[in-house]
Amino acid sequence: MKRTHPFVPIGMFREAARFLARAVAFRKLHSALLVLVVFSAGISFAQTLDPLPSWNDGAAKRAVTNFVEKVTKEGAPDFVTPAERIAVFDNDGTLWSEQPMYFQMIFALDRVKALAPQHPEWKEKQPFKAALEGDIKTLLAGGEEALVELVVATHAGMTTDEFAKIVKDWLATARHPKTKRPYTEMVFQPMIELLAYMRANGFKTYIVSGGGVEFMRVFSEQVYGVPPEQVIGSTGKTKFEVRDGKPVIVRLPQITFIDDKEGKPVAINQYIGRRPIAAFGNSDGDFQMLEWTTAETGPRFALYVHHDDADREWAYDRNSSIGRLNRGLDEAAKRGWIVVSMKNDWNRIFSVPKR
Amino acid sequence: MKRTHPFVPIGMFREAARFLARAVAFRKLHSALLVLVVFSAGISFAQTLDPLPSWNDGAAKRAVTNFVEKVTKEGAPDFVTPAERIAVFDNDGTLWSEQPMYFQMIFALDRVKALAPQHPEWKEKQPFKAALEGDIKTLLAGGEEALVELVVATHAGMTTDEFAKIVKDWLATARHPKTKRPYTEMVFQPMIELLAYMRANGFKTYIVSGGGVEFMRVFSEQVYGVPPEQVIGSTGKTKFEVRDGKPVIVRLPQITFIDDKEGKPVAINQYIGRRPIAAFGNSDGDFQMLEWTTAETGPRFALYVHHDDADREWAYDRNSSIGRLNRGLDEAAKRGWIVVSMKNDWNRIFSVPKR
Numbered sequence: 001m002k003r004t005h006p007f008v009p010i011g012m013f014r015e016a017a018r019f020l021a022r023a024v025a026f027r028k029l030h031s032a033l034l035v036l037v038v039f040s041a042g043i044s045f046a047q048t049l050d051p052l053p054s055w056n057d058g059a060a061k062r063a064v065t066n067f068v069e070k071v072t073k074e075g076a077p078d079f080v081t082p083a084e085r086i087a088v089f090d091n092d093g094t095l096w097s098e099q100p101m102y103f104q105m106i107f108a109l110d111r112v113k114a115l116a117p118q119h120p121e122w123k124e125k126q127p128f129k130a131a132l133e134g135d136i137k138t139l140l141a142g143g144e145e146a147l148v149e150l151v152v153a154t155h156a157g158m159t160t161d162e163f164a165k166i167v168k169d170w171l172a173t174a175r176h177p178k179t180k181r182p183y184t185e186m187v188f189q190p191m192i193e194l195l196a197y198m199r200a201n202g203f204k205t206y207i208v209s210g211g212g213v214e215f216m217r218v219f220s221e222q223v224y225g226v227p228p229e230q231v232i233g234s235t236g237k238t239k240f241e242v243r244d245g246k247p248v249i250v251r252l253p254q255i256t257f258i259d260d261k262e263g264k265p266v267a268i269n270q271y272i273g274r275r276p277i278a279a280f281g282n283s284d285g286d287f288q289m290l291e292w293t294t295a296e297t298g299p300r301f302a303l304y305v306h307h308d309d310a311d312r313e314w315a316y317d318r319n320s321s322i323g324r325l326n327r328g329l330d331e332a333a334k335r336g337w338i339v340v341s342m343k344n345d346w347n348r349i350f351s352v353p354k355r
Numbered sequence: 356m357k358r359t360h361p362f363v364p365i366g367m368f369r370e371a372a373r374f375l376a377r378a379v380a381f382r383k384l385h386s387a388l389l390v391l392v393v394f395s396a397g398i399s400f401a402q403t404l405d406p407l408p409s410w411n412d413g414a415a416k417r418a419v420t421n422f423v424e425k426v427t428k429e430g431a432p433d434f435v436t437p438a439e440r441i442a443v444f445d446n447d448g449t450l451w452s453e454q455p456m457y458f459q460m461i462f463a464l465d466r467v468k469a470l471a472p473q474h475p476e477w478k479e480k481q482p483f484k485a486a487l488e489g490d491i492k493t494l495l496a497g498g499e500e501a502l503v504e505l506v507v508a509t510h511a512g513m514t515t516d517e518f519a520k521i522v523k524d525w526l527a528t529a530r531h532p533k534t535k536r537p538y539t540e541m542v543f544q545p546m547i548e549l550l551a552y553m554r555a556n557g558f559k560t561y562i563v564s565g566g567g568v569e570f571m572r573v574f575s576e577q578v579y580g581v582p583p584e585q586v587i588g589s590t591g592k593t594k595f596e597v598r599d600g601k602p603v604i605v606r607l608p609q610i611t612f613i614d615d616k617e618g619k620p621v622a623i624n625q626y627i628g629r630r631p632i633a634a635f636g637n638s639d640g641d642f643q644m645l646e647w648t649t650a651e652t653g654p655r656f657a658l659y660v661h662h663d664d665a666d667r668e669w670a671y672d673r674n675s676s677i678g679r680l681n682r683g684l685d686e687a688a689k690r691g692w693i694v695v696s697m698k699n700d701w702n703r704i705f706s707v708p709k710r
Contacts, residue, residue: 083576083582086584213628217628221438228627228629229441229559229627229628229629238624238625240620240621240647246650249620249621249624263595265595265602265604266593270593273568273572273584274584288602291597292595295601
């Protein structure tokens with residue numbers, strides 16, 4: 001899928017330049033002039049558009065646009081070359097919702113149900129029993145161990161192509177228990193605008209999430225405009241095999257890396273190999289990523305999305321079992337990190353209005 | 356560092372388009388027209404340049420240019436969208452030399468010598484003894500285990516920033532034992548041209564190498580035009596730590612992934628998340644990468660660099676302990692993979708002529 005650059009359409013520039021060059025080459029000067037006039041009118045129009053219409057005017061929005069403007073202003077002291085304009089975004093709770101639990105966990109529970117007929121023993125065995133009964137409390141009480149067991153049982157034993165198809169089919173049909181929307185419609189419109197705005201200003205936008213990398217890659221390009229090679233996440237062991245002369249990659253039942261907390265800077269270093277200049281998160285699981293991003297000299301930017309809108313989304317922070325934001329709230333101000341109030345700073349939450 | 360696009364300067368298009376738009380906006384039509392004429396003349400000039408001057412005319416060169424032309428021709432049956440134009444390149448033996456042993460191993464031996472005063476026990480302990488005595492035969496006889504021990508002893512115990520500086524200093528001062536050149540001058544000019552040519556045609560070029568990722572990233576952008584985030588390699592365990600309030604990433608003495616043979620498609624899947632359409636290697640260690648790349652339907656391209664030029668570089672293949680090419684030579688023809696003769700297909704080997 002193609003990425004879109006809605007506000008500064010570089011592709012249009014390129015196309016127009018090619019057309020102009022061709023028109024001149026063939027001495028079609030009238031055509032060339034006409035294009036020039038139409039094109040420059042288009043530019044003026046584009047410049048008057050607000051790239052962040054879902055953000056209310058206020059300190060948070062100003063902080064974002066000020067940062068982007070200063071690092072892109074050639075010759076200015078804070079100018080950053082495009083190659084170094086790396087921005088990293090957490091996914092769960094930052095780009096889409098994460099309640100009542102991470103959507104990938106809901107996917108895992110749905111998979112347990114789908115696979116249950118082949119596993120009669122699951123009816124009596126935890127954490128599968130709780131999963132089949134929709135007993136979230138027991139599930140979460142089992143801690144990381146229970147979740148890992150569920151993931152391993154539902155995310156392994158097939159090729160990567162087969163897994164991608166399972167996720168794709170699930171995303172197309174599954175609905176969120178409370179909002180009844182497809183999960184990919186529970187992405188935050190202000191963050192979609194922010195991603196596009198940063199890319200339009202030469203940023204390379206990455207997702208750095210605790211979610212499984214092959215789960216997110218199924219929808220990241222279509223939904224966020226982030227191509228698969230810019231998605232970093234938790235990983236499982238895989239194995240290359242040739243089956244009947246055709247090579248496949250098989251997913252094995254072993255988690256090799258959890259991309260959370262201290263793991264995020266580690267993954268950023270391993271996958272990107274340079275330090276981002278901007279980082280966006282919503283929980284203490286993102287703290288080290290924001291810390292790593294902002295510790296270097298030069299212009300740096302960090303932002304927390306604060307879930308404080310129980311009416312339009314969910315309200316939770318210091319005591320939540322999912323997406324806890326405690327240390328982040330304590331330290332954001334003194335570290336110069338922005339805290340966005342979903343309630344006050346965003347005039348719209350989801351990318352697709354309620355139906 | 357900026358990547359260069361010597362043959363299709365998109366940046367120029369963009370700049371020219373902006374200038375044109377501005378000129379028209381201010382009714383400076385004469386200026387606009389002048390730029391158009393100069394600019395289109397520049398395009399014609401650029402088109403007459405051979406993008407691969409170090410490649411002799413012949414089947415190998417034609418195969419490369421035919422492939423690039425067919426996948427970039429909009430509307431043609433083999434057209435591939437730019438997002439899917441992923442090309443992967445092995446490093447050792449494909450982009451630069453690898454004799455008498457991988458350059459990173461020479462680096463490790465030099466590190467053993469530099470660190471020896473702090474490790475008097477190394478004088479009597481293998482593989483360090485052999486390393487200190489320059490006894491390559493004994494070293495290689497120790498197999499992978501010996502090499503891993505050397506790498507772990509010399510590549511860990513410092514922060515990632517400290518390691519990058521050590522590599523940078525080494526590259527600036529070390530000289531190859533036979534050619535007396537800096538190692539970064541032993542890169543293959545025809546491959547540098549190929550990388551630039553493919554990028555100019557919308558390809559995203561990746562390095563996928565058995566070498567250590569943090570070793571290669573020190574020079575990949577400057578030497579190959581490949582930014583750190585497009586370098587995939589073997590990895591060691593690292594750890595995030597806050598030291599005196601400053602976060603660092605520390606290299607630990609544990610290898611977590613060897614990016615060779617079956618590991619290459621696994622790494623491609625993990626880091627890129629989509630299948631390349633072109634792959635370049637020189638040894639059986641690259642076989643699975645070429646196999647994975649070409650197994651999918653649609654236009655695919657695979658190429659082996661064959662080291663058959665003892666005069667200008669080295670000649671080795673089926674029986675070499677470094678860079679063995681055996682199965683690849685047997686199966687290339689029937690799989691439709693191109694084998695480049697360095698002797699016959701390249702009129703120049705190294706990027707910097709002998710001094």
